[in-house]
Amino acid sequence: FKDSPLSPLLLAWIITVILRVALGSANRGALTAAGLVQPMLASASPNTAALMVLAIGAGSIAASHVNDAGFWMFKEYFDLDVKQTLKNLDSTRNDYRSCRFRDSHVDEYLGTLIK
Secondary structure (H helix, E strand, O other), X not given: OOOOOOOHHHHHHHHHHHXXXXXXXXXXXXXXXXXXXXXXXXXXXXXXXXXXXXXXXXXXXXOOOXXXXXXXXXXXXXXXXXXXXHHHHHHHHHHHHHXXXXXXXXXXXXXXHHO
């Protein structure tokens, strides 16, 4: 991954999303992705490392639907059917995900301007 033309943050996010969907676990996806992108951080600034944590965290909550216990707890707690739960829970989580991912990229850009 060191020689990838993609932004390290974008690459970390994509890897985490793929692992999250494949494994069905946010924790396993995030920890595995962190191990995979760790070599890219060897020469990175502390700010980039902190932003990488945000990107991986945002990717780890992607696609958390029917294979996630939280989905079913939300469904039962609010007495919704599956369609309503997908609509309500996923729209809220998508807003959260996109804000975290966008903010990590804005912070990265601003950090390059300050240096």
